[in-house]
Amino acid sequence: MYRVAICPSCNTVVYSEVEYPTQPFDCPFCGELVDFDVPSMTATLPDDVVEKVRILQDEIGISKHGLSRLHGRKRRLFEILQDLSKHDNPISIEKLRQATSEAELKWDWVRRQEGILENFGIDPRDLGEVDIA
Numbered sequence: 001m002y003r004v005a006i007c008p009s010c011n012t013v014v015y016s017e018v019e020y021p022t023q024p025f026d027c028p029f030c031g032e033l034v035d036f037d038v039p040s041m042t043a044t045l046p047d048d049v050v051e052k053v054r055i056l057q058d059e060i061g062i063s064k065h066g067l068s069r070l071h072g073r074k075r076r077l078f079e080i081l082q083d084l085s086k087h088d089n090p091i092s093i094e095k096l097r098q099a100t101s102e103a104e105l106k107w108d109w110v111r112r113q114e115g116i117l118e119n120f121g122i123d124p125r126d127l128g129e130v131d132i133a
């Protein structure tokens with residue numbers, strides 16, 4: 001079975017395969033323990049997981065992009081945003097540009113990651129239309 005929950009630390013909907021409904025697991029994004037007492041839902045089939053993720057995402061008001069399964073570049077972007085959001089609110093587009101450039105993420109690609117950007121309160125349109133080489 002799967003356990004679907006909202007990470008208490010980074011507020012992301014996450015899930016993991018578990019053996020019992022309250023089994024703790026580590027958040028794949030921030031590493032925080034999603035402990036037994038964090039409210040969660042269980043699912044038996046992958047399709048069911050998708051549905052539960054959607055329900056919880058609605059609950060925390062994020063858009064319906066697959067934030068719970070970020071890998072590679074997306075995860076890197078998520079971490080950058082998370083880091084910036086600790087110091088800045090709202091996040092400075094200039095700082096985001098600098099950080100993503102240092103991480104070798106193409107700005108053109110960053111602009112298309114609407115789900116992640118919106119999750120951090122950034123309107124993708126604010127990132128401009130011009131690709132910065």
Ligand SMILES: [Zn+2]
Nearest residue numbers: 007010027030
């Ligand atoms: Zn987390």
